[in-house]
Each structure stands twice: as structure tokens, then as C-alpha cells.
Amino acid sequence: MSEQIGQLTRKVVRRELHSSRAVPSVVAAVLISFFCLYVMLEAALKATGQEAWLVSPEQAGAWLGDLPGNLQVAPLAVGGLLVFLIGVALFLSAVLPGRRARHTIPNSRTAIVVDAEVLASALARRARVAAGVTPDQVTVTVGRRAVDVQVRPTSGVPVDVEGIRSVVEDELALTSVEPVPTVRVAVAPSGVIGQ
Amino acid sequence: MNQTPRVLNRLLLGLLGVSLMSLGAAAVLLAVPAVGRWWRSAAVGLGQSINGLLDRTTLAGQRDSWLWIVAALLMLLIVALMVAWVAAQGRGRSGTLAQEDKLGESSDEVAGQVTINGSVAEQALKAALQERGDLVNAAVTTYQFAGEPALKIKVFPRSGISPHEVATEVTDLVEALDLLVGRQTPVLISISAGARTRFTRAERVR
Numbered sequence: 160m161s162e163q164i165g166q167l168t169r170k171v172v173r174r175e176l177h178s179s180r181a182v183p184s185v186v187a188a189v190l191i192s193f194f195c196l197y198v199m200l201e202a203a204l205k206a207t208g209q210e211a212w213l214v215s216p217e218q219a220g221a222w223l224g225d226l227p228g229n230l231q232v233a234p235l236a237v238g239g240l241l242v243f244l245i246g247v248a249l250f251l252s253a254v255l256p257g258r259r260a261r262h263t264i265p266n267s268r269t270a271i272v273v274d275a276e277v278l279a280s281a282l283a284r285r286a287r288v289a290a291g292v293t294p295d296q297v298t299v300t301v302g303r304r305a306v307d308v309q310v311r312p313t314s315g316v317p318v319d320v321e322g323i324r325s326v327v328e329d330e331l332a333l334t335s336v337e338p339v340p341t342v343r344v345a346v347a348p349s350g351v352i353g354q
Numbered sequence: 355m356n357q358t359p360r361v362l363n364r365l366l367l368g369l370l371g372v373s374l375m376s377l378g379a380a381a382v383l384l385a386v387p388a389v390g391r392w393w394r395s396a397a398v399g400l401g402q403s404i405n406g407l408l409d410r411t412t413l414a415g416q417r418d419s420w421l422w423i424v425a426a427l428l429m430l431l432i433v434a435l436m437v438a439w440v441a442a443q444g445r446g447r448s449g450t451l452a453q454e455d456k457l458g459e460s461s462d463e464v465a466g467q468v469t470i471n472g473s474v475a476e477q478a479l480k481a482a483l484q485e486r487g488d489l490v491n492a493a494v495t496t497y498q499f500a501g502e503p504a505l506k507i508k509v510f511p512r513s514g515i516s517p518h519e520v521a522t523e524v525t526d527l528v529e530a531l532d533l534l535v536g537r538q539t540p541v542l543i544s545i546s547a548g549a550r551t552r553f554t555r556a557e558r559v560r
Contacts, residue, residue, distance in 0.1 A: 167500060167540040171355060175542065179358040180367060181443040187370050188436040195436070199429035206422035216422075220404070224397035227390030239381025242374055250371030253364040264521050269528055269541040273517040276547035284514035334518040 171270040178257035183249065258303065262336035275301040278334065282306060282327050286344075289326040290318045296351055299327075306331065306340045314350030355497050355506045355542050357446035366439065448498040451475050451505070452537055472496030475505055475531055482527050483507075488515045490550045504540040510548045517545045 197213075205216055214222075222229060260275040283299040286308050290297065300307040308327055312318045324344045331339065383389045411419040451470045458465030476494040483492035491510040496503060507528070511520050521543060528541050 161538070163502075164538055164540050167502060167504070168542075171499065171504070171540060171542050174360070175355065175544065177360075179356075179360050179443075180363040181358050183367055184363040185440050185443060187367060188440045191370070192433045192436040195429040195432045199426045199433070202422045202426040202429065205418055206420075206426060208417050220401060224401055225394055226397075227384045227387075228394065232385045236382050236385040239378045239383075239385070241378070242381065243378025246371045246374030246376075246378055248371070249367050250375060253368030253371055264518065266521065266525060268538075269525050269543050271521045271525075271543045271545070273521075273545045274547045277511060277513075277515075277517050277545050280513040280547075281516045330516065334516065 165267075168270040172263050172272065175270070175272045176259060176261055176263060178259055180252055180257065183252045187249065260301075262301075262303075264334060264336055273334070273336065278336065279306075281334075282308070282330055285326050285330045286310065286323050289323050291316070292318070302340065304338065304340055306342050308342065308344045309347065310344065311347040312350045314352045316350075318346055320344050320346055355446070355499055355504060356444050357442075357498070358444055359442050362439070362442075446497045446499065448472065448496055448503065450498075450503050451496055451539060452503060452535055470535060472503070472505075474535070478531060478534070479507060479527060483509060483524070486523075488512055488520070491548065499540060502540060504542070506542045506544065508544045508546055510546055510550060513547075520545055 201211060201214070201216060204211055211218070227235065261272045262275065262278060264271040264273060279299040279301040282301070283294070283297050286299065287294055287297045290310050290312070292310065292313055296311045296313070298309040300309075306327065308323060310318055310323065324342055327342050327344070331342070384393055408419040408421060411421050413420060449472045451472045451474055452468075453470070454468045456463055456466050472495075475496065479494045480492060483489055483494075489509050489511055493508045495506050495508075497506055498504070505528075507524060509520060509524060511517070524543050528543075532538050
């Protein structure tokens with residue numbers, strides 16, 4: 160029972176850390192549906208012997224047949240390039256891993272995922288207290304492999320870079336996210352006045 | 355946690371991407387004069403064979419080929435498949451937290467079924483989570499994941515709250531729920547940032 164739960168938990172974590180590609184799928188499905196509905200309409204009109212609505216299948220076929228002749232070279236090439244680029248975007252969304260800005264905290268009982276934004280604001284609070292500055296003066300960016308802490312000190316009050324680094328690393332160790340990111344602390348050369 | 359068909363999504367997106375890429379590449383190649391000349395001569399033969407096919411499939415006394423009806427039905431089928439594809443996204447919510455069937459095979463057993471509704475976990479955890487001042491909001495939902503009931507707990511902490519503290523305390527609640535229900539289900543705790551966490555004050559005096 161417990162082994163099975165461990166397996167399912169690992170599977171859940173893997174799914175939560177990657178995008179499901181639901182949005183591009185829905186967009187693609189809607190576009191394909193509209194195209195197919197239009198083709199169906201024209202084919203049905205043709206089958207029942209009615210007038211075509213916009214373009215009859217024969218006209219479309221004839222237009223495709225003498226294609227380089229009935230169109231300027233530039234619009235043809237640009238249109239083709241555009242279609243090619245849309246295809247590349249869809250293909251990449253299928254092939255790339257699509258990691259989401261989330262981290263996982265290992266736990267024996269549950270699957271835990273944390274948005275990078277939540278982790279960043281927790282780290283920013285610790286860094287701000289250690290540096291003795293206001294919330295506006297600290298910016299934290301959390302990536303998958305690195306955490307960037309940017310501090311703009313109050314003018315005339317030096318900040319302790321190593322102290323900030325150790326506090327942020329301590330918070331990361333407590334959170335024990337996987338994989339453990341490296342910490343980079345940058346102090347702005349110019350200070351802020353009137354804090 | 356839901357049953358979005360991820361492999362199917364990627365497969366179909368990849369297929370569509372490759373076909374659009376080849377279509378676009380073909381259009382760009384047509385702009386090359388030599389390829390354009392080749393296509394125009396090839397298109398004449400292609401058009402004739404299509405016309406021949408349409409003539410052969412026209413029934414006596416009819417004006418047009420029955421292939422048009424087949425084409426219309428095929429398009430309808432594709433549209434139906436696309437609707438099914440969209441409907442498959444994000445499915446998997448369920449209302450069951452645990453279920454036990456007894457067939458009553460031996461003499462001292464009585465056949466029966468016990469179901470624990472998902473709202474047991476949802477109400478209990480939500481009540482416990484909403485007492486906390488460091489969370490802006492919490493949502494608990496039961497899912498059917500890989501054939502098993504599973505629980506998703508989504509919490510929105512105030513900005514600046516340490517995620518590991520939230521994780522530990524919510525895990526404690528889950529373990530208490532395990533004791534209450536009498537069996538373990540897979541649980542996902544998702545610690546997220548929402549619009550409300552961004553606009554509420556960073557911390558309160560505790």
C-alpha cells in the first residue's frame with residue numbers, strides 16, 4: 160500500500176513540474192475544427208449540387224495548380240515562412256520539456272510543489288531582515304539552478320553580503336528544494352536615499 | 355493531478371507542427387522559379403487524375419461524385435474527434451475519497467460497499483486551513499488519479515511566508531486525516547502564488 164503511494168506520489172510530482180500543453184492543444188483543436196467545418200460545408204454544397212458559398216473545390220484546386228503564377232513571389236514566400244514558423248512553434252511545444260517555474264520539496268508522505276514566486280518572496284523576506292532594508296530594496300529571482308538576490312542599500316549604510324548569502328542559503332536548506340540552486344547576491348553600486 | 359492526456363497532446367501537437375512546417379516549406383520552395391515550373395507541369399497531371407477519379411465515382415444519373423459526401427462525413431468525424439480532444443483536457447475530478455467493496459464470500463462476512471465522500475476531506479482540511487493567519491486561501495479537491503482516489507491541497511500563503519513551514523504543517527494535517535479516514539491516499543500539496551497573495555499585505559503581527 161505504502162509503496163504504491165510512493166510511486167503515485169513521484170508520478171504526481173513529475174506531472175506537476177511540467178506543463179500539460181493543454182492550452183496549445185485546445186487552440187489547435189479549435190482551429191482544426193473551424194477549417195474542417197468550412198471544408199465540410201463546401202463539400203456538402205458540392206454533393207447536393209448547390210452553389211458554392213465562398214470558393215468551390217474546383218476553383219481552389221485550380222488556384223493551387225498554377226500557384227507561383229497567380230501570386231507575387233514575396234507574399235507567397237512570406238506566407239509560407241509564417242506557416243512554417245507556426246509549425247515550428249507547435250513542434251517545439253510538443254518536443255520541449257516545458258518545465259514550470261516550480262520546485263519540489265521531498266517528503267515521505269505527500270507530493271509537495273512550491274511556485275518559484277512563493278519561494279522568492281520567502282527568501283526576499285529573510286534577505287531583507289538580514290540586510291536591514293525595506294521590502295522595496297530587495298529583489299529575488301528564483302530560477303531552476305540559481306537564486307539571484309539584488310539589494311539596493313540605503314545610502315551610507317553598508318550591507319553585509321556574506322550575511323545575506325548565508326541567510327538565504329539557510330532558508331533554502333530548510334526548504335530543501337530539489338535541485339538545490341546556487342545563491343548569487345548582487346549589491347547595487349548606488350544607494351537609496353530617504354528610507 | 356488531473357487526467358489530461360499529456361502524451362496525446364504532445365503527439366498531436368507534434369504532428370500538426372510537422373505538417374504546418376512542411377506546408378510552409380513547400381510554399382517557400384514554390385517561390386523558386388525551377389520548382390514553380392515543375393509544380394505547374396505536375397499539377398496538370400494531378401488535376402487530370404483527380405477529375406478522372408471524380409468521373410469514375412459519379413453514379414449514373416447523378417451530377418457529382420459521391421466522394422463529396424464521403425469528404426463531408428470525414429470532416430465531420432475530424433470535428434467530432436477534435437471536440438473529444440478538447441473535452442479530455444483537465445478531466446479527473448471525482449467525489450470519492452475512499453471506497454471498499456466486500457463480496458461476502460466467507461460465511462461470517464456480509465456483502466456491502468463503503469464509500470467515503472470527498473467532501474469529508476475537503477471540509478475537514480478547509481476548516482483547519484482557514485483558521486491559519488498565514489494563508490490567504492486554500493482549496494481542497496479530490497481527483498481520480500491512475501485509478502486511485504487522490505487529494506489535491508492548494509494553499510496560497512501570504513507573501514514572505516516560508517514554504518517549508520506551510521508544507522510541514524499541512525503534512526501534519528494530512529497525517530491526522532489518514533488516522534481519521536483509516537487509510538492513506540496519494541496527496542499533492544501545491545503551494546502557489548495567486549493574485550490575492552500579491553495584493554495583500556506581506557505579513558501580519560503574530
